[in-house]
Amino acid sequence: MFSSPTVRTSLIFLAIAVVGLFFADIxxxxxxxxxxxxxxxxxxVTPNFFSSEGLMTALLRTVAFAFVGVVSGGICGFLLALxxxxxxxxxxxxxxxxxxxxxxxxxFLQFFGxxxxxxxxxxxxxxAGIFAKVYSEILEEADPEPGRVLPPxxxxxxxxxYARIPDCWxxxxxxxxxxxxxxxxxxxxxxxxxxxxxxxxxxxSFSQGLYSDAGAMLILFYVLIATMPLWVRxxxxxxxxxxxxxxxxxxxxxxxxxxxxxxxxxxxxxxxxNGDGLTGLMPWLSDLMINEAMPGIWNTxxxxxxxxxxxxxxxxxxxxxxxxxxxxxxxxxxxxVLLVITRxxxxxxxAYILLQLWGPSMLPAIVALALHNGGIxxxxxxxxxxxxxxxxxxxxxxxxxxxxxxxRVYRSFLAFLFYRWxxxxxxxxxxxxxxxxxxxxxxDSAIQNIRFDRAMVLILxxxxxxxxxxxxxxxxxxxxALQTMPTC
Amino acid sequence: MASNLIRKLVLSSxxxxxxxxxxxxxxxxxxxxxxxxxxxxxxxxxADYLSEQLNVDVRYIPVKSYAAAITAFRNNQVQLxxxxxxxxxxxxxxxxxSEAIAQGVEDxxxxxxxxxxxxxxxxxxxxxxxxxxxxxxKTFTFGSxxxxxxxxxxxxxxxxxxxxxxxxxxxRVGFSGNHTRTLxxxxxxxxxxxxxxxxxxxxxxxxxxxxxDSVQVIWKTPAYPDxxxxxxxxxxxxxxxxxxxxxxxxxxxxxxxALLESFPRSGFxxxxxxxxxxxxxxxxxxxxxD
Numbered sequence: 001m002f003s004s005p006t007v008r009t010s011l012i013f014l015a016i017a018v019v020g021l022f023f024a025d026i027x028x029x030x031x032x033x034x035x036x037x038x039x040x041x042x043x044x045v046t047p048n049f050f051s052s053e054g055l056m057t058a059l060l061r062t063v064a065f066a067f068v069g070v071v072s073g074g075i076c077g078f079l080l081a082l083x084x085x086x087x088x089x090x091x092x093x094x095x096x097x098x099x100x101x102x103x104x105x106x107x108f109l110q111f112f113g114x115x116x117x118x119x120x121x122x123x124x125x126x127x128a129g130i131f132a133k134v135y136s137e138i139l140e141e142a143d144p145e146p147g148r149v150l151p152p153x154x155x156x157x158x159x160x161x162y163a164r165i166p167d168c169w170x171x172x173x174x175x176x177x178x179x180x181x182x183x184x185x186x187x188x189x190x191x192x193x194x195x196x197x198x199x200x201x202x203x204x205s206f207s208q209g210l211y212s213d214a215g216a217m218l219i220l221f222y223v224l225i226a227t228m229p230l231w232v233r234x235x236x237x238x239x240x241x242x243x244x245x246x247x248x249x250x251x252x253x254x255x256x257x258x259x260x261x262x263x264x265x266x267x268x269x270x271x272x273x274n275g276d277g278l279t280g281l282m283p284w285l286s287d288l289m290i291n292e293a294m295p296g297i298w299n300t301x302x303x304x305x306x307x308x309x310x311x312x313x314x315x316x317x318x319x320x321x322x323x324x325x326x327x328x329x330x331x332x333x334x335x336x337v338l339l340v341i342t343r344x345x346x347x348x349x350x351a352y353i354l355l356q357l358w359g360p361s362m363l364p365a366i367v368a369l370a371l372h373n374g375g376i377x378x379x380x381x382x383x384x385x386x387x388x389x390x391x392x393x394x395x396x397x398x399x400x401x402x403x404x405x406x407x408r409v410y411r412s413f414l415a416f417l418f419y420r421w422x423x424x425x426x427x428x429x430x431x432x433x434x435x436x437x438x439x440x441x442x443x444d445s446a447i448q449n450i451r452f453d454r455a456m457v458l459i460l461x462x463x464x465x466x467x468x469x470x471x472x473x474x475x476x477x478x479x480x481a482l483q484t485m486p487t488c
Numbered sequence: 489m490a491s492n493l494i495r496k497l498v499l500s501s502x503x504x505x506x507x508x509x510x511x512x513x514x515x516x517x518x519x520x521x522x523x524x525x526x527x528x529x530x531x532x533x534x535a536d537y538l539s540e541q542l543n544v545d546v547r548y549i550p551v552k553s554y555a556a557a558i559t560a561f562r563n564n565q566v567q568l569x570x571x572x573x574x575x576x577x578x579x580x581x582x583x584x585x586s587e588a589i590a591q592g593v594e595d596x597x598x599x600x601x602x603x604x605x606x607x608x609x610x611x612x613x614x615x616x617x618x619x620x621x622x623x624x625x626k627t628f629t630f631g632s633x634x635x636x637x638x639x640x641x642x643x644x645x646x647x648x649x650x651x652x653x654x655x656x657x658x659x660r661v662g663f664s665g666n667h668t669r670t671l672x673x674x675x676x677x678x679x680x681x682x683x684x685x686x687x688x689x690x691x692x693x694x695x696x697x698x699x700x701d702s703v704q705v706i707w708k709t710p711a712y713p714d715x716x717x718x719x720x721x722x723x724x725x726x727x728x729x730x731x732x733x734x735x736x737x738x739x740x741x742x743x744x745x746a747l748l749e750s751f752p753r754s755g756f757x758x759x760x761x762x763x764x765x766x767x768x769x770x771x772x773x774x775x776x777x778d
Contacts (some may be wrong), residue, residue: 029627029660030678109556113565114549194552203552204524207669252515252549252565270778359678360662435662448555448633449776450578 017309029359043211051213066183067244069123077131084136097129098466111262116248266452296439310370318378342375415482422470513545518570530750541738554634573636573767585721592753598714599686602707608680626680627660642683
């Protein structure tokens with residue numbers, strides 16, 4: 001068994017995570033964590049839907065930002081996908097998607113302020129990078145046959161529209177609809193930095209311990225996501241897309257001089273701005289690298305590796321919940337509800353909740369990342385096992401799980417896990433804003449001190465780290481010959 | 489579809505711009521140093537009062553961080569702000585012409601209280617140095633990273649007294665986000681020790697919402713200047729001659745006891761940038777300001 005490369009890779013990652021645990025700061029620091037958790041669940045079962053008159057507006061804004069952001073990201077992503085074969089385009093796309101929506105929002109807040117454009121761009125830019133990659137993969141896999149039978153002299157555009165697009169259309173539509181769900185999550189968390197979406201009210205209610213108010217918001221959010229197949233209909237889409245820009249809220253007017261100032265002054269490293277030249281730049285940069293970037297990178301990597309393995313373990317435990325090889329329809333239904341809840345709750349919100357309840361350490365972040373990502377992978381793998389036909393005289397219970405199903409889905413499980421590696425790291429970095437000492441903590445500190453030059457360097461470091469992990473993840477998947485479809 | 493969307497987007501951003509420009513709303517913000525509900529209640533009251541006094545539309549914008557308040561002020565999206573000592577210094581450095589116009593009566597001599605969970609066994613003392621053995625290795629929380637009473641002054645006294653960075657002196661250092669959170673976290677025992685704005689402590693104590701069996705004050709800092717109203721230098725050009733003076737007068741004449749109680753301040757008195765020199769020096773000393 002140990003000679004199998006997939007098993008060996010798994011064990012290496014498991015070992016790294018176990019070593020990481022020795023370095024990680026894992027503790028529950030609150031005096032009554034279970035009582036707080038109990039109060040929280042009490043709040044969820046006694047939701048107060050009438051707490052804030054802003055709640056419905058916030059939901060509307062959340063949907064509006066998601067639509068405008070995802071649609072603009074989709075259009076730009078599609079155009080980029082057409083020229084994706086050029087290396088600079090690929091690098092550009094890898095770069096913009098390596099920066100988390102919240103970091104983009106924090107950047108735009110500095111010069112657009114609380115204008116709707118801040119929220120729209122924060123979603124559209126990273127999504128454009130992701131769309132470009134996935135659309136180009138879909139286009140590449142299209143069957144070349146229809147193109148060959150076109151009469152000679154057919155124009156490129158005509159050939160593309162009539163021979164390529166029809167073959168890809170369903171896949172692209174499915175993926176775009178899926179991204180819209182991700183967009184709703186992204187849109188909701190933008191509220192945590194002050195945009196008028198759900199996160200704004202969720203943060204306010206939570207930090208004051210108003211769990212019934214927070215519970216109501218979470219329930220409404222789950223309902224919104226769970227009912228998407230009902231209200232996102234092809235015929236209604238044009239109405240949503242055209243209407244959404246009008247529901248982004250007023251915000252505050254943009255002062256264009258601020259944009260220029262940001263790029264020509266704010267983000268220029270302080271020594272250069274003050275005229276100390278390159279001699280001043282080196283000490284500035286090395287101070288930043290040693291005191292902030294290095295500890296940030298270390299904590300980000302440690303947390304990512306532990307969360308990755310925790311996600312893997314949780315996915316393997318979770319998939320039987322919805323697999324039709326175990327239990328009856330009632331238990332499977334409950335399993336579905338549970339997995340919908342864990343995967344619909346953004347990691348950021350889960351981590352925020354757990355941090356409030358357990359106190360600050362890496363533990364809430366690990367649990368949040370594992371719950372959300374484990375929910376997603378568990379769902380995908382569970383669905384996959386349901387399509388497997390077992391012999392009617394096959395083993396039952398644990399033996400069926402460990403000897404029949406897990407070996408059959410293990411490769412695609414690993415494929416999903418390595419695909420999500422980079423996503424987990426991107427989230428880990430951002431969780432620093434909540435007070436865990438990953439890269440996001442130092443980015444947030446720099447922004448709090450109005451030092452955008454330092455913030456930009458640290459965001460750049462974060463992006464490079466993500467690109468590195470993305471590359472490594474792809475290398476391992478290729479090496480193990482694992483295939484996957486994209487998830488968000 | 490694409491062009492339509494872009495047209496709508498451009499159109500709507502133009503609309504935002506024109507409505508805001510023609511109505512000339514006077515917008516202000518405040519650092520989010522306490523619970524959101526309290527802030528909205530307090531500052532919507534101030535907005536109504538100012539609107540009545542100044543005969544213009546006045547709007548309060550809630551923000552999620554101290555930096556967001558400073559940035560909105562710097563970007564001229566708000567023209568007036570209720571800043572802390574440090575955020576005010578930062579904002580005025582970034583906006584030439586802006587100035588401090590009023591402060592609370594209590595802000596001339598503001599204090600930070602160090603509070604401890606009673607289970608930590610830490611006993612109150614008059615000198616911070618006397619607490620060295622009791623504090624060393626405990627867990628500690630500041631308020632917001634950009635707070636004067638919740639971060640700058642406590643960090644200054646910790647470094648000054650113990651000769652170490654807080655992270656090296658305590659076993660765990662956190663940033664709760666605001667003063668109310670600091671109080672709740674220390675009360676609950678999440679952190680052994682915390683530092684907070686003395687006015688928040690006194691108000692919560694007066695309201696009977698502190699469990700005094702769980703948390704107590706262990707040390708008080710010497711006095712320093714803190715909160716103030718800071719206004720942009722270009723408001724007269726936008727809102728008419730003498731507007732800055734009218735805002736100043738309105739704030740100094742604010743006598744509504746309920747509104748003052750919500751701050752809580754007993755009244756507002758004139759302030760100037762020079763009052764905050766000690767804050768600027770302290771911030772430079774611990775490396776928060778370049």
